[in-house]
Amino acid sequence: MRFAAAALLVVLAGCRARDQRPLVAVIVPSQDNPYFKAEADAAAARATELGYRVRVDAHNDDAYRQDNLVDAAIASNAAILILDNAGTDASISAVRRAARAGIKCFLIDREIRATGIAQAQIVSDNDEGARLVAGEFARSMGEKGEYVELLGRESDTNAQVRTKGFHAVLDTLPGLKRVSAQSANWSQAEAFSKTETMLQAHGTIGGIIAGNDTMALGAAAAVKSAGLTGIRIVGFDGSPDAVAAIEGGMLQATALQPAVLISRMAMDEADALMKTGTTGKPEVQVIPCDLVTKANADEYVEFERKSKIEVKR
Numbered sequence: 001m002r003f004a005a006a007a008l009l010v011v012l013a014g015c016r017a018r019d020q021r022p023l024v025a026v027i028v029p030s031q032d033n034p035y036f037k038a039e040a041d042a043a044a045a046r047a048t049e050l051g052y053r054v055r056v057d058a059h060n061d062d063a064y065r066q067d068n069l070v071d072a073a074i075a076s077n078a079a080i081l082i083l084d085n086a087g088t089d090a091s092i093s094a095v096r097r098a099a100r101a102g103i104k105c106f107l108i109d110r111e112i113r114a115t116g117i118a119q120a121q122i123v124s125d126n127d128e129g130a131r132l133v134a135g136e137f138a139r140s141m142g143e144k145g146e147y148v149e150l151l152g153r154e155s156d157t158n159a160q161v162r163t164k165g166f167h168a169v170l171d172t173l174p175g176l177k178r179v180s181a182q183s184a185n186w187s188q189a190e191a192f193s194k195t196e197t198m199l200q201a202h203g204t205i206g207g208i209i210a211g212n213d214t215m216a217l218g219a220a221a222a223v224k225s226a227g228l229t230g231i232r233i234v235g236f237d238g239s240p241d242a243v244a245a246i247e248g249g250m251l252q253a254t255a256l257q258p259a260v261l262i263s264r265m266a267m268d269e270a271d272a273l274m275k276t277g278t279t280g281k282p283e284v285q286v287i288p289c290d291l292v293t294k295a296n297a298d299e300y301v302e303f304e305r306k307s308k309i310e311v312k313r
Helices: 002-019 034-049 063-075 092-100 126-140 157-170 188-201 213-225 240-247 259-276 306-312
Strands: 023-028 053-058 080-083 104-108 120-124 145-151 176-183 205-210 232-234 254-256 284-287 290-292
Touching (some): 023 034, 034 080, 034 213, 063 080, 120 126, 126 232, 145 188, 145 213, 157 176, 176 188, 205 213, 213 232, 213 240, 240 254, 259 284
Parallel strands (some): 023 053, 023 080, 104 120, 120 284
Antiparallel strands (some): 254 290
């Protein structure tokens, strides 16, 4: 009996010791979307490797929910916040509140329209990635024909940047004509429904350009359901499902956002700041995207290029 009690005390003491590790709060838009789940998993795994406690939450692109989650991180005395935010303007006050509470804030994937608050804002080059995808889309269509566009969530800055990047290329080609554009809010189901409607309204569509892979896959499913062939479809993100669809000929291209790399960078810089007082990096860091086509799709897995994984090992 005494031995059991002593063993229990040892276990409890160990738990208390572990609880003293600094807490990293990771907040992303969703854990259902493969891209956001990949960045959350990568940040959490890296934080654990570096000896931190981790809590992962999702704000579902709801600024009010994000405010509550940031307040919870403050109340929990989190040392680090890694945040894929719920809006470039709507998130400024939440990030400022966390910073004033002494939390080191690292933004990933989406910037806020303010500097000097977060320790770092590490984002993909959405404009460059969109131009790469648009160029491949135009090439696949022979630079002529009618196409439609599936737009992302209107409140998401990345959705706006991507569509501008698409049109910086496509609008210079007189042979291409956009006949419809609708928001599918990053949703595969909504993209399926919107694509069905656009296919019925425009019987001569030759291509579909989508603001993310989830919508591109929804569009591909709608095209298949309609029994149509020869429609060129491209996306954005570099999700494993999209890469597989490119290999299978359902999609023509995507731009791979290095979600895993960016999340690891954020955690590594946060750790450096905790240990040395500096990240050694500028606040705003823009990371290039890769164009993924059938020619190189086998080089990518889980939002990473295989050669980069091998180098890390």
